[in-house]
Amino acid sequence: MPVINAIVKFIQEKLRVSGKTFFLGLSLLVGLGGGLFSVLFVYMIRFSREMFFSRGSQVLEFLGSYYVVLIPAAGGLIVGPIIYCLAREAKGHGVPEVMYAVALKGGRIRPRVAVVKSLASAITIGTGGSVGREGPIIQIGAAIGSTFGQLFRMSENRIRTLVACGAAAGISATFNAPIAGAIFALEVILGEFEASTFGFIVVSSVTASVVARTFLGGSPAFAVPPYQLASPFELTFFAVLGILSAFVGLLFVKMLYASEDLFDGFKRVPEYIKPAIGGLLLGGLGMVMPEVFGTGSEAIEATLAGKTVFGVMFILVFMKMLATSLTIASGGSGGVFAPALFIGSMLGGSFGWIIHDYFPAITATHGAYALVGMASVFAATSHAPITAILIIFEMTQDYRIILPLMVSTVVSHQLAVWLSKENIYTLKLLRRGINLKAGKDINIVRSVKVADAMKTEIETAKIEWLVADLIREMQVSRHNGYPVVDDEGRIRGIVTLQDIRDIPLEKRLQVAVKDIMTRKVEIVYTDDSLEEALKKFSLRDIGRLPVVRREDPDRLVGIVTRSDIIKAYNRAVLDAGGAEVKLNTFF
DSSP states (O other), X not given: OHHHXXXXXXXXIISOOOHHHHHHHHHHHHHHHHHHHHHHHHHHHHHHHIIIIIHHHHHTGGGXXXXXXXXXXXXXXXXXXXXXXXXXXXXXXXXXXXXHHHHHBTTOOOTHHHXXXXXXXXXXXXXXOSOBSHHHHHHHHXXXXXXXXXXXXXXXXXXXXXXXXXXXXXXXXXXXXHHHHHHHIIIXXXXXXXXXXXXXXXXXXXXXXXXXXXXXXXXXXXXXXXXXXXXTTHHHHHHHHHHHHHHHXXXXXXXXXXXXXXXXXXXXXXXXXXXXXXXXXXHHHHHHOGGGSTTOHHHHHHHXXXXXXXXXXXXXXXXXXXXXXHHHHTTOBOXXXXXXXXXXXXXXXXXXXXXXXXXXXXXXXXXXXXXHHHHHHHHHHHOOHXXXXXXHHHHHTOOTTHHHHHHHHHHHHHHHHHHOSOOTTHHHHHTTTOOEETTEEHHHHHHSBGGGXXXXXXXXXXXXXXXXXXXXXXXXXXXXXXXXXXXTOBEEEEEEHHHHHTSOGGGSTTSBHHHHSBOSOXXXXXXXXXXXXXXXXXXXXXXXXXXXXXXXXXXXXXEXXXXXXXXXXXXXXXXXXXXXXXXXXXX
């Protein structure tokens, strides 16, 4: 685009703005866009709810209270064709699609996704869909970041960072939680913590929070009474809550994807009709328990305030699971973040009700357990304990519950990881054949062999050389280390520049290479995967590895470096239809 190129050139040359400063400005713009879209999204949901529930009750007045059964179905009839015809990526809870774009498409997301996702999700939530705002706004913010990156022809790594900036902006604006937004982007979207990206993500997150507070107010997401630890012994009960949360979180994930399999099995039903079927079933469920409609924030606040009785809380744990599963599995659009918080609050509240009834002197009221349960169940479903702790702290702006919060969340997370290696986001990708770890596709790293990455043109040192010969070779090749081989090409050791530096200067040139080389050599085999090679690089903190064959482990056949692995990974990604990405850190 000539216009964009001219703008960038003018900014950099005439205004003397460096590349880093320019990118910082882009991250601020992404935060601004994410914040504004988040505000707009809130108003869209309110408008949708007014149109369908308030006015729908007047149109369907002849049905009496049964009209609520048809409202979610009507929303499904609208949402289905919108997603099916305009952007299939807008289906479901959104975060896995962002993770997929970061891992395999270089962060590239179609700009139309932001528009379609916001429209589809606003209608889904506004018509009672049991989903949250955070998933859509994460995908919307990520699409904004990706669009800016593509518009200004940023590198793949820069686009990925802008996608994370947009995701952080979405969480920050939705929950008024700028710290949790930034950590979520690093912990879940990128899958790694990098100092080089942290500053840009924080700028976007803070900007989005400021925008949201300007239009929607700066009060906490949930108003809660003051809670504090009643007794040190109470931490044991919170640990037990963490154990329960892990099992409940896993049950939620299992139910969600079992429901997806069920709806996918309806082969004769068109994809764009399935959301209406799910909506109709949800409507029947909501007629019995209206608390399952929408994000459920009112029910959460009532539970945190101690106004919900045990029976209702206990039933809502499972009813919300079912309602969310019906909404998302049938093809609705919305997030699972808020439903996880809802389920956690009801689980914690019902558990706290029992505990406080038996041990009133050493326990807080059940509202405190509901608050901690929110973080515990979310940590179990997302495998993001840092985000879980921070987001509850920021949403309530109350530090007094932090110790129980940390104990329960960590216990829940550790047990959940032990029970299932995949979380609610990565499992969706795994079912599509994409196995992510640290933001990279493990399937590719495990399938590509070292033989496909290694160099066969090898510069070696001879075992009979003196250090003087080695130094001459270093001056020519500019390498700092060499495999040492004998006349038959068998590897005998490794010698590096550091080995030379350790020799006293006066006799350095006349020392034999065999006397200073490291004889215990870390090697890789030609049939090893890139994953195995990367582990050895990380464990030994070395830059290159000799390659041998298993049938002849002494004969050197190649050399592999970190950059060779990166190139091989990118070639495999491109062959799989993705986009080149940076493999900076893996383990």
